[in-house]
Amino acid sequence: xxxxxxxxxxxxxxxxxxxxxxxxxDGLLRIVQGLRRVDTGTYALRIRLAEKLGIGTIDINAxxxxxxxxxxxxxxxxxxxxxxxxxxxxxxxxxxxKGFMVRKPNPTDRRSVLLxxxxxxxxxxxxxxxxxxxxxxxxxxxxxxxxVADIAEFLEGIGQRLMDAAxxxxxx
Numbered sequence: 001x002x003x004x005x006x007x008x009x010x011x012x013x014x015x016x017x018x019x020x021x022x023x024x025x026d027g028l029l030r031i032v033q034g035l036r037r038v039d040t041g042t043y044a045l046r047i048r049l050a051e052k053l054g055i056g057t058i059d060i061n062a063x064x065x066x067x068x069x070x071x072x073x074x075x076x077x078x079x080x081x082x083x084x085x086x087x088x089x090x091x092x093x094x095x096x097x098k099g100f101m102v103r104k105p106n107p108t109d110r111r112s113v114l115l116x117x118x119x120x121x122x123x124x125x126x127x128x129x130x131x132x133x134x135x136x137x138x139x140x141x142x143x144x145x146x147x148v149a150d151i152a153e154f155l156e157g158i159g160q161r162l163m164d165a166a167x168x169x170x171x172x
Contacts, residue, residue, distance in 0.1 A: 074092060075112075
């Protein structure tokens with residue numbers, strides 16, 4: 001049985017639930033916008049580093065991937081960057097001649113090589129990492145250790161899910 005008092009409580013509960021859903025939607029929108037801003041900032045920083053080093057942004061992207069997966073094969077780098085084998089060869093030649101990347105024999109396949117950043121390549125990528133660290137440090141100085149751990153876990157989770165989505169076969 002609905003009484004005037006219970007009707008008021010139900011309406012209040014419905015309004016509170018709607019407010020919670022709106023807040024969640026607004027929070028999600030802010031997170032997505034924030035991640036896009038990070039992506040844009042990362043790209044701008046890579047452009048600046050590429051200009052500083054006298055190379056292209058695709059070269060910086062290659063250095064970033066090789067820095068993440070030390071010992072990447074040229075074939076895997078080409079797949080990751082969505083470029084041809086010939087383009088990978090030319091790019092690695094360019095990066096090697098500038099002293100940013102080295103090829104080493106692949107111990108499991110003598111026909112292949114593994115790509116590594118040189119000390120100069122690591123130093124160049126460290127410049128970008130230092131900018132990331134400074135930006136994060138400035139925002140996290142007043143945060144608790146628990147919230148920093150939560151933020152790190154959240155970002156790692158999003159990063160992994162995005163990589164999984166990028167590598168997943170398309171559904172029919």
